Amino acid sequence: MNRSLLPLAVIALALPAAAQAQAQYKLLVLARPSTYHYEYIPIARDSLERLAKLHAFELVFTNKTNVFEGDLSQYAAIMFLNTAGSELNAAQRRRFEAYMRAGGNAMIVHRAAIMPANDWPWYEKLVGRTVGVHPMLQTGVVTIVDRGFPATYGLPERWLWSDEFYVTSNPYRITIDPVLNVDESSYDPRKIWPGQMSHPMGRDHPIAWHHRFEQGRVFVTTLGHNGEMYRDPQYLAHLMGGIHWTATGRGQRP
Incomplete structure (x- = not known):
């Protein structure tokens, strides 16, 4: 080896990995176990x-x-990953509100969209929709609403997917931009546990969307119920598209 290259080689070996490949941005993911969502954590x-x-x-x-x-x-x-804002105490909620008002950005995944009634209306407005009951996990057809949004880039026009297709309402009249819908004719939107009722939403049944809230970006996907989904390449492409847009604001097709 050329002796003149030795100092450079030593320096390169001494540099930490972060210095050799600078991170583009920093993402915080909050994932807490609950009764119905815990096995996904190590996989995710x-x-x-x-x-x-x-x-x-x-x-x-x-x-x-x-x-x-x-x-x-x-x-x-x-990112709130299957972990809703109800997990935060009052002081932590105020810090998160201040973060969003200062231009921070949030990503809401599956169970994180569900809040107890009247627990934290601000967070429900951030999500953009209020989740009610939902049908049992079934296989259905997910359709693309906005092909120009990064969270759709790895998905087919009609995507066969098995999940809990949440039924939502809009009590705060928040305007959202739908990204994915679910075709209710492809599953039974009334199939639910005894003692509960689930009503179809019709043709307009968004299951992923984005919008602006306070001074930041918000991306919501209600998909992601069980652990194996976090190994699926198409679902991970969906998540990565959401992460990229939420963190950077880039990637949308004009």
Whole structure:
């Protein structure tokens, strides 16, 4: 080896990985176990860590809500992964509200869209829709509403997918931009547990959307019920498209 190259080689070996491949942005993911959502956590963490390495962003994955007591401004986006805002205490909620009002961005995934009634109306407005009861997990056909949005780029026009297709309402009259719909003719929207009732929403049944809230971007996908979904390449492409847009505001087709 050329002796003149030795110092450069030593320097390269001494540099930390982050310095050799600078992260584009920092994403905070809050994922806490609950009665119906816990087995997904190690699978989702592994998949998101691989996405972070592949797409050169920094990932902070935690189940501790006290992270909201620290400096949130360092995060380009915060993902609530199957973990709703009801998990935050009053002080943590105020910090998150301030983060959004300062231009922060949020991504809401599946169970994170469900809040107890009147618990935190601000968070329900951030989500953009209020989730009611939902049919049992079934296989249905997901359709593309906005082909120009990054969370659709890895999906076919009609995507056969199995999930809980949430029924939502809009009590706060929030305007959203739908990204994905579900075709209710492809499953039974009334199939639910004894003692409950689920009503179809009709042709307009959004299951993923985006909008602006306070001073930031919000992307919501109600898909992602069970752990195996976080190994599926198409679902991960859907998530990555949402992450990219939420964190950077880029990637939409004009």
